[in-house]
Structures are given as C-alpha cells and as structure tokens.
Amino acid sequence: MEMKYRFLGGADMVGRMGMTMEANGKTMLVEYGLSPTKPPEFPLPAPKVDHVFLTHAHLDHCGMLPQVCGRNDCELFTTPLSAQIAELMMNDTLKIAKAEEYVQPYNALEIEKTMDAVVPMSYGDTITLDGIDVTMLDAGHIPGAAMFAFEKDVRTIYSGDIHTESQRLVGKAKPSDCTNLFVEGTYAGRSHPPRKETEKKFLAKIREVIDRGGTVLIPCFAVGRTQEIMLLLKDLRYDMWVDGMGRSVTRLFMEYPEYLKDFRALKDAKKRFSEVRNAGQRDYAKKGNIIVTTGGMLDGGPILGYLRNLKDDPKSAILLVGYQAEDTNGRMLLEQGCINIDGEAVRIECEIQKYDFSAHADHGQIVKFIEECDPDNVIFMHSDNRDLFLPDLQDYNVILPETGKEFRLEV
Ligand SMILES: [Zn+2]
Ligand SMILES: [Zn+2]
Numbered sequence: 001m002e003m004k005y006r007f008l009g010g011a012d013m014v015g016r017m018g019m020t021m022e023a024n025g026k027t028m029l030v031e032y033g034l035s036p037t038k039p040p041e042f043p044l045p046a047p048k049v050d051h052v053f054l055t056h057a058h059l060d061h062c063g064m065l066p067q068v069c070g071r072n073d074c075e076l077f078t079t080p081l082s083a084q085i086a087e088l089m090m091n092d093t094l095k096i097a098k099a100e101e102y103v104q105p106y107n108a109l110e111i112e113k114t115m116d117a118v119v120p121m122s123y124g125d126t127i128t129l130d131g132i133d134v135t136m137l138d139a140g141h142i143p144g145a146a147m148f149a150f151e152k153d154v155r156t157i158y159s160g161d162i163h164t165e166s167q168r169l170v171g172k173a174k175p176s177d178c179t180n181l182f183v184e185g186t187y188a189g190r191s192h193p194p195r196k197e198t199e200k201k202f203l204a205k206i207r208e209v210i211d212r213g214g215t216v217l218i219p220c221f222a223v224g225r226t227q228e229i230m231l232l233l234k235d236l237r238y239d240m241w242v243d244g245m246g247r248s249v250t251r252l253f254m255e256y257p258e259y260l261k262d263f264r265a266l267k268d269a270k271k272r273f274s275e276v277r278n279a280g281q282r283d284y285a286k287k288g289n290i291i292v293t294t295g296g297m298l299d300g301g302p303i304l305g306y307l308r309n310l311k312d313d314p315k316s317a318i319l320l321v322g323y324q325a326e327d328t329n330g331r332m333l334l335e336q337g338c339i340n341i342d343g344e345a346v347r348i349e350c351e352i353q354k355y356d357f358s359a360h361a362d363h364g365q366i367v368k369f370i371e372e373c374d375p376d377n378v379i380f381m382h383s384d385n386r387d388l389f390l391p392d393l394q395d396y397n398v399i400l401p402e403t404g405k406e407f408r409l410e411v
Pocket of ligand 1: 058161
C-alpha cells in the first residue's frame with residue numbers, strides 16, 4: 001500500500017513541525033507546532049484529520065495542536081507526560097499572544113478539547129489504526145519524548161527530536177530496523193564536544209565566578225534543560241535558586257518517574273534548589289549564588305528582571321546552555337554584548353559564556369543512527385541545512401521534502 005506524505009512545516013527548518021500521512025481515505029497528522037518567534041510563525045493549515053501523533057511537548061512540535069484537535073473529532077496519541085507539558089505550553093502560547101497582542105491561534109476551550117482528545121501511550125505500546133500498526137518508541141531528548149513506528153507491508157519510523165547519547169535526565173534513543181526513516185537533522189554539519197568535558201568546564205566556571213564574588217545566571221528552557229542543569233548542579237554547596245515555568249515542568253516530571261532516568265536524583269536536585277514562588281522571594285534569589293531561570297533565549301520571563309539587576313556587574317556571569325535562535329536577545333547578547341529590554345538596548349557588563357548541553361544527536365550520531373536503522377529511504381526534516389548529510393549517505397535514497405509538496409512511499 002502507498003502512503004501520501006505532505007509536510008505542513010518544519011521540513012527544511014527547525015520550527016513549526018507538521019506532516020500529514022494519507023492512505024485508505026484516512027488522514028493522520030504527525031505533530032503540529034509553531035516557531036516561537038515574535039510574532040510566532042505557523043505551519044500551513046491542516047486538513048481534516050482522523051488521528052494525530054505528538055512526539056514531544058516542545059513548542060515547535062505541539063504549539064498548534066488545538067487548531068486541529070480542538071476543532072476536529074480526532075484522537076491524539078502521545079505519552080501522558082507530553083500531554084501534560086503540552087497543555088502548559090499551549091496555555092502559555094495563548095497568554096503571550098494576549099499580552100503581546102498577537103493573533104490568537106486558538107482559544108482556551110480548544111486547548112481543553114485537545115486535552116480531551118488525548119489517548120495515552122507508553123514506550124513499547126502498539127495500537128492498530130485502519131490496518132496500520134503504530135508502535136511508540138523512546139526518543140531520548142526529553143522526558144516523555146517518543147518516536148513512532150508505522151507498520152503494514154514495510155516499517156516506517158518517524159524520529160521526532162532524538163538524542164542517541166544518554167543525558168542526566170533521560171536515556172537514549174535506540175535504533176530500530178525500518179524501510180523508511182524520517183529523521184531530524186538539527187545538527188547537520190556540527191558535532192558536540194564530549195558532554196563530560198563540557199560539564200567540567202561549566203562547573204569550573206561556576207566556581208570561578210562565585211569565588212570572585214559574582215552571581216551565576218543560567219537562562220534555561222523550561223522543558224528539559226532546566227532539569228538537566230539542576231541535576232548537574234545538585235551536589236554543589238551554594239545558595240541555588242530556580243525560577244520560571246521550569247518549576248512547574250519539574251513537578252510534572254516528578255509525577256511520571258517512569259520517563260526519568262533517575263527519579264531520586266531529580267528529587268534530590270529539586271530539594272537542593274530554593275524555588276521562587278513570588279516577587280518577594282525573587283529579592284532573596286537575587287542575593288543567591290546561582291539562579292536557573294526561564295526564558296532560555298532571554299526574550300521574556302523572570303530572566304529579564306535578574307539581568308536588569310546584574311547587568312553592570314563584571315564579576316557576575318551569564319552562562320548560556322541552550323540554542324540561541326536568530327533575532328533573539330540571547331543571540332544579540334552573544335554577538336553584540338547587549339540585549340533589548342522594552343525596546344531599549346541595554347549593555348551587559350557580566351561575563352558571557354556558552355556551553356553545549358544539546359538534547360539532539362549531532363551530525364555523526366545521526367549518521368550512525370541511520371546506519372543502524374538500515375533503511376532504504378531516509379527522509380530529512382527539522383533542519384536548516386539538510387544537504388550537509390548527503391555526502392555521508394550515498395548508500396541510501398535520501399529525500400529532502402519541501403513544505404506543501406506531496407510525495408509517496410510504500411507503507
Ligand atoms: Zn524538541
Ligand atoms: Zn524540535
């Protein structure tokens with residue numbers, strides 16, 4: 001049997017994912033996200049769909065689901081943890097749209113209806129839909145992240161975002177035999193330094209900054225990175241604070257220990273950090289040694305308050321631990337040493353350092369993963385420069401789909 005595929009977004013970029021799969025008069029949608037730019041950018045409109053699959057709860061994968069699941073009668077297959085985090089993310093998207101006066105892509109009722117559509121699945125579970133067996137696999141990346149295997153005459157795997165090396169928070173994605181492999185290529189042409197070395201340098205810098213009388217500010221994404229950093233710092237004997245949406249996400253992670261590599265370790269880390277629950281506590285946090293807070297790209301959230309407070313102190317440091325997209329404060333800080341607060345360019349005198357704590361497999365790890373899955377067809381997505389993989393994949397039929405254009409594969 002043949003399946004018709006069409007990307008609605010996210011094929012040739014990191015952001016606004018969405019792909020339809022059509023066979024036997026039924027349409028499935030894999031992910032529906034947005035690019036969290038200012039204002040956000042959306043994928044192409046989705047057709048009427050019967051089933052929806054969500055790999056994980058980062059905004060570029062889940063941020064637009066209410067437009068589909070809130071307006072169609074469809075089932076949404078994902079891990080219960082991803083569903084809970086997605087609800088947080090979707091509500092936050094709506095809150096930001098209201099505050100910034102952006103177009104509101106959906107309403108609160110449609111978020112509720114999306115949550116009602118959730119059919120929870122766990123790693124290893126298989127369901128049969130219209131004659132196709134769908135199995136959920138562990139993707140590494142962040143807690144609750146999944147890959148999907150679709151199987152009828154042949155096997156097709158959709159990776160979502162994956163990491164093939166173990167992190168402190170989660171284990172790794174394992175390769176699995178298939179004929180068609182849809183795989184992310186975020187790190188095309190780039191490789192990560194060994195994680196252990198990065199961790200060592202990062203901890204040494206923290207000690208250096210605190211020893212010279214400075215404060216360490218660590219802007220972090222709420223989902224995954226905040227907790228990975230808390231796990232790394234949990235044995236330090238400093239005054240450590242955590243602020244922003246990462247706190248709620250940590251609580252959700254703790255409710256689903258089966259998706260964590262080491263529940264006890266995260267529980268210990270949570271205890272070691274003081275949580276900022278209100279504005280008054282933020283004043284205490286400002287006097288602490290280490291502050292871990294959202295937003296990860298310095299474009300909003302409590303981070304801006306801390307920056308205002310520390311900006312003139314060359315003894316303090318801002319340690320960036322995540323990807324800084326173009327046109328964000330984080331990128332501006334790295335390239336120009338200043339950020340934009342309320343339309344005003346503010347010079348930052350603190351030391352600025354960047355560390356690679358990526359939750360994605362790098363170029364070499366993706367190539368190895370592909371070789372171990374041993375597919376005939378490799379379909380690249382979630383990448384700004386997919387063609388960098390071509391020289392390493394001459395034994396495969398590589399497909400670089402374009403947004404909006406249909407292609408067919410055996411299923
Ligand atoms: Zn992701
Ligand atoms: Zn992603």
